[in-house]
Amino acid sequence: MEENEEFKIKKIEDQFIDRFAENINTYGISPTVGRVLGLIYMNRKPMTLNELSEASGMSKTRMSQVVRKMVNLNIAEKVFEKGFRKDLYNVEQDYYQTFIAVFSTNWGKLAHKNKMTGKKLQKELSEILSSEDELTEEAEVKINELLEETRLLLNYINWLDRLVDFFESEEIFKHVPKT
Structure with a gap:
């Protein structure tokens, strides 16, 4: 895949993530939670706090708070993956x-x-x-x-x-x- 195509695809993924942030905000939930929901959703597999921090530009501490909020809202869950020692978080794909x-x-x-x-x-x-x-x-x-x-x-x-x-x-x- 060419660099230009990768850029275009990333831009479209970012638009999906922005939609998650905007949509979740209509439910009275912060757009930050929506962005993280979108990041995990678009990743199509569980992510660690480090991966989420890197992808979002947020600190690991802030990411931990956001993910905890998501778990409390029942829109994210901690998942276990054999042989993997870090906490992984996943979201519903529906x-x-x-x-x-x-x-x-x-x-x-x-x-x-x-x-x-x-x-x-x-x-x-x-x-x-x-x-x-x-x-x-x-x-x-x-x-x-x-x-x-x-x-x-x-x-x-x-x-x-x-x-x-x-x-x-x-x-x-x-x-x-x-x-």
């Missing part, structure tokens, strides 16, 4: 699965956090209503409104949980096929 992992992780965390808050608020409001303290009519109306709002929030969170399950089970593909 765009759909990457989307599901990012979607499920982000929305699942949000749902869990909101569910806990909603239940806590519901309990506190119910305790106020059932306390022996006299409530004004206005306070009682406001508490009941907040209880209804909490019920609506918890219904939404339940729906969100089911939506995440819908994606994770891949049932989505029966309704919205990949091709």
Whole structure:
């Protein structure tokens, strides 16, 4: 392959990596994570932190942080390769699965956090209503409104949980096929 062809191919690969960075950013994840995701994806095989640092121009320390974030988001995993002593990291090669992992992780965390808050608020409001303290009519109306709002929030969170399950089970593909 000629040097000019190699340059053109590298430029196109860089454009793919830029798309990964931009796309992942729409999910609320830093473009840096997207670039590293793209680097591993375009490499088509697992990479070490050293290889990733060299390819991205980031320090090994920063790369370690980025890869840890990717593992926490379920978009990268540490893999074992017999006879290889350094940690290797790989990513899903299926765009759909990457989307599901990012979607499920982000929305699942949000749902869990909101569910806990909603239940806590519901309990506190119910305790106020059932306390022996006299409530004004206005306070009682406001508490009941907040209880209804909490019920609506918890219904939404339940729906969100089911939506995440819908994606994770891949049932989505029966309704919205990949091709």
